[in-house]
Amino acid sequence: MSEEVPQKDWQKTALRLEKHTQSLRNEIAILQKKEKTTEKQLAVEQVKNKKFQEKLNQERGWHDREQKDIEKKGKEFQSLKSELVKVQEELGKEHVENLHQRQNIKELKQKVDTLTNKKRDSDAEILQLKSNGDNHRQEIRQLKKDNALLKKKTEDVNWIAKTEYVKVEKLLREKEKELQRAQRES
Numbered sequence: 001m002s003e004e005v006p007q008k009d010w011q012k013t014a015l016r017l018e019k020h021t022q023s024l025r026n027e028i029a030i031l032q033k034k035e036k037t038t039e040k041q042l043a044v045e046q047v048k049n050k051k052f053q054e055k056l057n058q059e060r061g062w063h064d065r066e067q068k069d070i071e072k073k074g075k076e077f078q079s080l081k082s083e084l085v086k087v088q089e090e091l092g093k094e095h096v097e098n099l100h101q102r103q104n105i106k107e108l109k110q111k112v113d114t115l116t117n118k119k120r121d122s123d124a125e126i127l128q129l130k131s132n133g134d135n136h137r138q139e140i141r142q143l144k145k146d147n148a149l150l151k152k153k154t155e156d157v158n159w160i161a162k163t164e165y166v167k168v169e170k171l172l173r174e175k176e177k178e179l180q181r182a183q184r185e186s
Contacts, residue, residue, distance in 0.1 A: 126186060133182035140175050147172055 150168055 129182060129186045133179070133186055136175065136179045136182050140179050143172055143175055 147168060150165070
């Protein structure tokens with residue numbers, strides 16, 4: 001009897017172990033299926049990851065290009081800004097120079113007007129002096145004629161007073177001096 005009991009235990013143990021082995025095999029099969037599924041998922045995830053990396057790299061490239069474009073445009077903007085500042089400074093200088101030139105032109109016009117007025121006045125004065133000179137010359141001619149007549153009369157008539165003669169001679173000298181002065185002034 002003692003032999004049967006251990007054999008039964010052994011069969012039970014063998015059965016139990018077979019069940020356990022079967023259960024482990026099933027578990028292994030399930031785990032292998034899970035492993036395959038996980039490997040497939042891993043492969044899918046790796047493909048996704050690879051695509052994601054490619055997309056990320058592409059977006060980084062785009063971002064880098066955009067950044068370079070932004071920097072380039074920023075430099076162009078700075079260049080245009082500094083050029084604009086230079087142009088504004090030049091325009092400011094030109095404006096100041098223009099105002100200065102306008103002031104100079106205004107002053108020169110005033111000088112020209114003043115000189116024109118002075119010339120007009122001088123011309124009028126010259127015409128007046130010429131007219132006076134012509135009148136003095138005519139008067140002197142008349143006085144010379146009168147003097148000549150008086151001399152002739154004096155020679156013809158000795159009884160004319162010497163005082164009258166001196167007066168006429170003095171008047172003649174004064175008129176000759178006026179004539180010379182008028183000629184010098186004109």
